[in-house]
Amino acid sequence: MSIGERLQNLAARYLPWWPLFALLLVLGIIGGWLYLRYATPLYQVKASILIKDDKSGIDESQLLESLNIFGDKKNVENEIQVILSRTLATQVATELHLYAPIMQEGNIKDASAFHNSPVIVEARYPDSLQAPEGDGKILFQYDSARSTVTLDKQPYKTGDWIRLPYGEIRFLDNPWYNHESSDRQLYFTLANPEDVGLALLNNLEVTPVSKVASVINFVYTDAVPRRGKEILNTWIAAYNNAAIRDKNQLASNTLRFVDERLRYVVNELDSVEHGLEHFRTKNKIIDLSAQGQLFLSNVSATDQKITEMNMQLAVLDKVESYVRSRESRDSAIVPATLGVTDPVLLQSLQSLYELESKRIMLSGVTGANNAIMKGLEDQIAAVKPGILENIRNQRHSLEAGIRNLDRSNSRYNSILQTVPQKERELLNISRQQAIKNNIYTFLLQKREETALSYSSTVADSRIIDQAIAGKLPVSPKRKLIWLAAIGLAFVLGIGIVEGKELFNREVSRRDEIEKSTGAPILGEIVQETTVSGSSIVIGQGRRSLAAEQFRHLRTSLGYLGINARKKRILVTSSISGEGKSFVCANLGISLALAGKKVVLIELDLRKPKLSEVFHMSRETGITQYFISEKTAENIIRPVPDQPGLSIISSGPTPPNPSELIMNGRLNELLDYLDQHFDYILIDTCPVSPVTDAYIISPLCDATLYIIRQGVTPRFYLKKMDEQLKIKPLKNMAIVFNGIKAGGGRYGYGYGYGYGYGYGYTEETKGKKVKV
Incomplete structure (x- = not known):
């Protein structure tokens, strides 16, 4: 096809x-x-940042490189996981008070009042909020003149904390308020910040621009574009601040350590100075001798170096304890690195801390079997041996230096024995004062260096494009x-x-017939309406669609071998009501209009309908011929107003139709009719209830099997095909009858409007044709 x-x-x-x-x-x-x-329309908010990693990053703080001893390197894949962590998402939800969204009621649906509400809701303890029972709505009214909010008929000043059953909250001025007045009722709901953070993560998409680039694109989807911009900008700021906090952790611990040591040293220095003053006053000694000053100047430099080295050893011990404790997943606090001057060790410690921080943060996002997590574990395992080896080398070097300095002090102590007793005591006190002064000066210097490094720390990312919302919704x-x-x-x-x-059990389409049986379809007849309701649709001068189809059917009889010698045509169907009498009558008229002599035999002796088509009585008919009461000439009657057309009615209904048909008289009648007519059309019973058609079929030259749309059950098609294989009807062809006109729905589609396109006129509008 x-x-x-x-x-x-x-x-x-x-x-x-x-x-x-x-x-x-x-x-x-x-x-x-x-x-x-x-x-609800959804808008996309986009932003992008540059991550400076070890492959493609560019250090923005090169001017401060000499001061920032806590450098860092980033990895784009790791940073994306950090950005998508629940920690950052929860922080964003908390900072923007998204755990208490304010809504305004609508006629059909409620809408966000992110920039339509004059106030926002802040919770003192967001993690402990509990949603109210019911629909969760908490209605409130705002009085701009008094700056009060009314909850449950109770007014509260904005900024004042309010104790409620679901938490402690307060109302603050909305920084995003657009100052547009509205009479819509405002309300807010409460949710856990972590749950809100998870919802934010579902709306956020973070992807690298390409595999080789370190630029990350942010795409956030939100129903309120302005809120989406605030969320995205806050998210990026929270990420940068977290990175800075991570980088400053070592410096922060060092500052805390230095401050603690300074307080201790100041107290000791005050005590030594008070002791020195008291000794001088008591013993009336103002100053040291030249020999004492020489000793003090020599030993002070050595004491300062020993003090610094001992401090470095103490720091190395803490660092070593930190590194080893991480091997057992201990939550040891990052130690201070005061006095550690080796840049390799400092960089390694910073790298270890950064990797550990990433691992802790990613553990809340991905599982232990994640490829990125395994990569971090491998990096941590690779960094630690180098740090421990460096610490051992540093410790050996410091211990050797201390031993050398101790030997130098031993030589100076021999000189001290030659000094008078009181001056020797004064020298010891002055020596302690010098040591404390040196420690104090050293701590102050390191404090300034660390503070400067702390303040000069910048994030290892740079914002390329601030958050911007699309003007058109994406959904x-x-x-x-x-x-x-x-x-x-x-x-x-x-x-x-x-x-x-x-689910339709009746035949409705031509292709159903073609698929179910191998018999050819000789023609199709549409269902028409006539003015009088007559079943006759063809006549002299008629050019209706049905009339043309009967003319087509008349022509198609030649395909069945019907000619002057083969003229007997049996017309039957599956069940009653399929229009076999209608087809038989109109086909007979069509043949008569062609100048042929046609006789119609009403051989459906049980429910005869053919005579009714022509409004003729059936009192005299073939049953009387079968019982020899009438001759052939007596039962043949011309059809009124139909030249060339005759009919043999059924006659009185007999009690034994099949036996009458089989008595041999039918064959004699057909032989007689062959001599006097050009065509013989036999309207017989349907094949399903009785076997009359199978009895008559051998006496005929062709069989027209009528199938009517919407009437013939589908299962009869299969049954007909199976029955015909066992007991076939002679030279059978199918006529598809009763097709609803107006589109060719059930035929080939060659056009049921065919007649109207060539000047034909429709003459049969009115009642439906009874077929």
Whole structure:
């Protein structure tokens, strides 16, 4: 079958249902409009940042590189996981008070009042908030003149903390308020910040620009563009601040350590100075001798170096304890690195801390078997041995230096024995004062260096594009919704048609007949209406569609071998009501109009209908011939107003029709009719209830089997095909009758409007034809 024929079949199948498709299309358009009218539009907010990693990063703080001893390197893949962590998401939800969203009521749906509410809600303890029972709505009214908020008929000043059953909250001025007045009722709901953070993560998409670039794109989807911008900007700021806090952790611990040591050293220095002053006053010694000053100057430098080295050893011990404790997943606090001057060790410690921080943060996002997590574990395991080896080398070097300095002090102590007793005591006190002064000066210097490094720390990311919201919503997609509405209408229409066809038990289409039986379809007859309701649709000068189809059927008889010698045609069907008498009568008229002598035999002795088509009585007929009461000449009657057409009515209904047909008289009658008529059309009983048609068929030259649309049960097609294989009807062809006109739904689609396109006129408008 060609494409054109397939398209014609599809058109023939669905065009008659155009009112259904039109209705569904209108409903689909209305549904699409309602959806677009009330669906919440979603907007995309976009931003991008540059991550300076070890491959493609560019250090923005090169000017401060010499001061920032706590450098860092980033990895784009790791940073994306950090950005998508629940920790950052919860922090964003808390900072923007998204755990208490304010809404305004609408006629059909409520809308966000992110920038329509004059106030926002802040919770003192967001993690302990509890949602109210019921719908969760907490209604309130705001009085701008008094700056008060009314809850449950109780006014509260903005900024004052309010104890409520679901938590302690206060109302603050909304920094995003657009100052547009509205009479809509405002309310807020409460949620856990972690749950809100998870919802934010579902709306956020973070992707690298490419595999080789270190630029990250942020795309956040929100119903309120301004809120989306605030969320994205706050998210990026929270990420940068977290990175800075991580980098400053070592410096912060060092500052805390230095401050603690300074307080201790200041107290000791005050005590030593008070002791020195008291000793001088008591013993009336103002100053040291030249020999004492020489000793003090020599030993002070050595004491300072020993003190610094001992401090470095203590720091190395803490660092070593930190590194080893991490091997057992201990939560050891990051130690201070005061006095550690080796840049390799400092960089390694910073790298270890950063990797550990990443691991802790990622553990809340991904599982232990994640590839990125395993990569971090491998990096941590690779860094630690180098740090421990460096610490051992540093410790050996410091211990050797201390031993050398101790030997130098031993030589100076021998000089001290030559000094008088009181001056020797004064030297010891002065020596302690010098040591404390040196420690104090050293701590002050390190404090300034650490503070400067702390303040110079910058994030290892740079904002390329601030958050910007699209002007048009990305959802719902209007074109897609319209297409879906129209497509759904057609799909639903096709489904209804197919469903009806599936559950329809009667034959409705020509292709059903073609698939079920191998018998040819000789013609198709549409169901027409006539002014008088007569079953006769063909006549002299008539050019109706049905008339043309009967003329076509008349011509097609030649395909069955009907000619001057083979002229007997049997007309039957499966069940009663399929129009065999209608077809027989109109086909007979069509043959008579062609100048042929035609006789119709009403051989359906049980329910005869043929005589009624011509409004003729059937009192005299073939049953009387069978019992020899009448001769052939006596039972043949001309049909009024139909030249060339005669009829043999059924006569009185006999009690034994089949036996009468088999008594041999029928064959004699047919032989007689062969000599006097050009065509013999026999209207017999349907094949399903009785066997009359099978008895008569061997006496005929061809059989027209009538199938009527919407009447013939489908299972009769299969039954007919099986029966014909066992006991076939002679030279059988099918006539598809009773087709609803107006689109060719059930035929090939060659055009039931064919007659009207060539000047034919419709003469049969009125009552339906009884077939």
